[in-house]
Amino acid sequence: MGAAPHFRPDPVSPVRAPPFPPEHELVTGKSTGTLPGYPHLSLGDRPQLWAFLSSELWATDLEAMAPRLWWMSKPDSANISALHRQIIKRRAIVITEDPRLHLVWIDNRIFIKPLPRYLLSHTFWSHHLCAEASDADERRARLTCAALGYLRSFRYLIRYESDLRIAQDPNLCLVPAGVSWGQFSRFSSDLASIVDDDVSPRYYFGEIRLTRLNFYAPFLLGKSNYQRVEYQYASYFARSYAPLLFVIGVTSVILAALQVAVAVDQDQVKSGRVMASLGLWLSVTVMVVFCSLFFGLAILLVYKIAKEWHYAIRHRRRLLKPVP
Template sequence: MPYNPPFSASDALDKHPLRTGPAASSPTALEHAPDQPNVALTQNDVARFLKDELNTAILDRMYPWLWLCTAMDSARIDALHKQIIKRRTIIASEDPALHLVWYRSDIFIKPIPPALLNYEFWKEYLNGQPQQFDRRVVLGFLRSYGYLIRHRTDLRLAIKEGLVPENIDWLQWERFIAPFRLLEDDEVGLRYHTGQLRLSRLNILIRILRPREDGDVGTNRHYHQTQWYTASYMRQFAGPLLFIFASVSLLLSAMQVILTLPSDPPWHTWVVHSASIADAFWGFSVTVLVALAFSWLLLIGGPIVYLIAQQLFGYQQKCKFQKRLAP
């Protein structure tokens, strides 16, 4: 049974009539997908276009293990104004695999293709037929925008960054996006069962799972490469190597002080309490060694404990999510 568009014709943000719609005889009716003059209005061409624009096959294959990268909570998406508060740079990316993926101070967001704002386009090409692109992926994608744009400030930021068309006003947006905010997780694609994803963890996970197959773009070494030339790649090791070198130098110096101190210091005419000074030097050197060992324990053990705590939290969220999806 064909599904109706989730929004009404009056709430559509793209009003262009299509040759396949009720206004096919109109001289202004489009013979191509809105904003895509090279995409003919045939089921195959539109399905190929939507696959290029929204397909997240790699994340879908990694889905059972995505809880290691983020909490299984589709609402964990910061609004655009909050991204700015967190000092993140919003980067418009046309790669659907990078939608809502963040790395350090950047977050990648896929702009909305104008065709998805057209009522007739939904009615003809996103009505749930087997030969069409998976409607649930499109529903999840637009639902994510329901979280990204929650206030007038968010809409202004979205227009500024080129994420939505410039001619949209706040009331129009709210009427259009309202039905998508009501969607449940079992109504959207697998990737949209989660919210924002951390790129550094995706890069680790893809090396373990190796989900890319022959013909897929990219390699299993990176989900998305962050270093594009050798110098920047090597520079990231400079800090840790410098810390290790300084630690080893301090360790050897402290050990040298301990070994060179005699057990019964000789009497020096210019030092009144030479034995006490030797004991102080020995105690200070041992304290340095203990402090150095404690620093390494914090440096290595701290992140491990933090990572384990995060994974336990992620696993608990995954169990709760599966209970919510269970019939």
């Protein structure tokens, strides 16, 4: 990942050159005066163009949470599994056009935003994102950094020819269908020059769990959640059934064992004392076993959470340690 990035209070100045040379661009052709891939957007309408690019590239919530994203994910921009690895992990690739959800995953799904054609055009980069701009043009600086980070993420998603075939699946269309593996390999090799200091803070990180984003959203964003994934009440409450039934089951067994223990009459006739004692010890054993199981799982959960926090803090300190 290189040198440890520092969170910038203000965006840096835009880069002065596109991240790839003109001979490696993946979208060619004579300019039509419209945004490549969006023929209804005129490149001459600057306010509309920049408003559109902002909605396409800038992940507002994630950028706001960026200084605390190390709570939720490994601070490593290369922490992105290639597309074939996503399949090995049994994750379904879900298309999203929302930059907030790019590389966010939950359960067996990961959200990926397709690569737009205009970011594959050297002309677009040189005339717009990398054009000379005043230091006060903060929006362009922010969008350039976000575009670089977003573009770099595809270098990790598509590492092999098999990944490119997955990306070009008609049901996904993550990259244009006409791009060959040789073309993409040359294009991807140029992206290796993009370092963390060139990208927006969100792209200091790779994949992020949606469950953790939803957990911290009320504290960091003042929202009830980061992104809902269940829109039916039945599906929403079904996620709580398993842990709730587990707690109810353990509690029921313990209470039943207590009831048996209390019901055992120690003053029964001598001939029945053996069975009474056996029933008492059996009920006590059941309580001990199930209490141990319950608290063992609770301790395991606490241990895993503490281990993740220990790793995150140690990794964070190592990144922030000054380089001699």
